[in-house]
Amino acid sequence: MKRKFAHVNYKDIPLFKDVTEEEWNDWKWQMRNAIRDIPTLEKVLELNEEERDHLSQTLDQFKMAITPYYAALMDKENNDCPIRKMAVPQLKELYVDPSDLNDPLNEDGDSPVSGLTHRYPDRVLLMVTRECSMYCRHCTRRRIVGETDTSSGKDQLQRDFDYIRNTPEIRDVIISGGDPLVLSDERIDYILTELRKIDHVEIIRIGSRMPVVLPQRITDHLCEVIKKHHPVYVNTHFNHPKEVTIEAQKACEKLANAGVQLGNQSVLLKGINDCPNIMKGLVHDLLMIRVKPYYIYQCDLSEGISHFRTTISKGIEIIENLRGHTSGMAVPTFVVDAPGGGGKIPVMPDYLISQTEKRVVLRNYEGMLSSYTQPSDYHSHDPQKCEYCQNEFLWAKDGVAKLLNEGGTLKPQELRREQRTNGKH
Known part of the structure; x- marks a missing residue:
């Protein structure tokens, strides 16, 4: 059955009951009135004493900002609400797991110029x-x-x-x-x-x-x-x-x-x-x-x-x-x-089961196995006759693709076996 999407009903929330439709639909009003503190949040959600205490501790370290629109999506009473979990700080944010990283994607390290x-x-x-x-x-x-x-x-x-x-x-x-x-x-x-x-x-x-x-x-x-x-x-x-x-x-x-x-x-x-x-x-x-x-x-x-x-x-x-x-x-x-x-x-499920020079065995979503016969007379693409291969901006210059195109070796730095032979004559 075709899903019918719902309007956000903000008038049921006491904090917003006097907000005009013009104000509500003004994105700058929404930004100015983002929920940033516990007293304002309590006008939207029911918080018990423990939740209030946890929030206070978390906000000492991390900021909170919830747009009125998104706040109106939250379940007022259920703290297991998925929208609420993505918006309201939790004490768990103060825990730093041993695997945690400050810049996990090394964005700062790959930054040749600020920003x-x-x-x-x-x-x-x-x-x-x-x-x-x-x-x-x-x-x-x-x-x-x-x-x-x-x-x-x-x-x-x-x-x-x-x-x-x-x-x-x-x-x-x-x-x-x-x-x-x-x-x-x-x-x-x-x-x-x-x-x-x-x-x-x-x-x-x-x-x-x-x-x-x-x-x-x-x-x-x-x-x-x-x-x-x-x-x-x-x-x-x-x-x-x-x-x-x-x-x-x-x-x-x-x-x-x-x-x-x-x-x-x-x-x-x-x-x-x-x-x-x-x-x-x-x-x-x-x-x-x-x-x-x-x-x-x-x-x-x-x-x-x-x-x-x-x-x-x-x-x-x-x-x-x-x-x-x-x-x-x-x-x-x-x-x-x-x-x-x-x-x-x-990362995906394994759909390629096995292969030889003649055939590839594949599985589908049902678990059915099929073989695909590879052509015996296939001749590889000739880069010398291809105008796109003459465009150096399209060449793969790093990684596995470069190895496939040019051959050679790609190896990690600081291999232990190389460290063992450092200085050996």
Whole structure:
């Protein structure tokens, strides 16, 4: 049966009962009135003494910000509500697991200039602000996001643009933060305009949770600004079907109608979406609002979020329950963003069972095994006769792909067997 999305009913919440519809739909009003302290939160949720004490201890170290819109999605009485868990601080955030890392993805280490991370050959991450409209409790950048609520000034941005301009292999820029859509339309237009002045930048992506936590931000004017600079893609961050409301649907449809292709990046979170059926419900809802499920991330090793982590096998289980059981368009890629800056590594069930020079044995989602006969007369592609192979910007210059193309050896640094022979003549 086709899912019917619900409106957010904010008038039932005493804190918002006198808020006008005009105010409620004003994203700047939502930002100004974000819930940041315990007395205000208690006007939305029922807190017992223990919860109040735990909140007080946690807020001594971490900030809280919950948009009124997102607060209206929370279950007032049930502290097991998935929306509540993603928004309200918990004492568990103060626990640092032995596996926790301050910068688990080594974004600072891969930063050739402040505010920019260059890990993959042809793309960079441009972090334009440290501010979000809401501070998600599972945030991987909690070391910087919300700490100062600052945005990059024009001098800093110009240094970032200069680096991109002087690095011709960069063709894809991901604008992130914080949440870049906390910036004004004018500042967003400026950033997009400057990037479009760089000839080799082909694709611009914006990473934002605004369609989820503050859909009012997706205004007609913002869509017109983005439309001027296509191709622009937007990746957003829905984690649970309860986040898919009529308001979220309208926000995503505005972007889609402006020619923006939308993808979704969920994070696998214990007690929130670590269930194949919840995830199936989510990806189905996403396609209904014109958002393509893109990634499911294994929860990172950031400090203070170990209580959200699941096993990697749980992610594989979810993919096993999606692949073949629903449309391929609805199946995201499950990835582990490897600690130490290893990047996104796809992890999936084993579908390749065995192979010889003649045949490959594969299994499908039902467990059925099939063999695929390989061609005996196949001749490999000739790079000397291929115009694309003559374009050095398309060559793989690192990793396993380089080994396949050029041969050679790729080995870790500081091998023990090499250390044993150091100095040997």
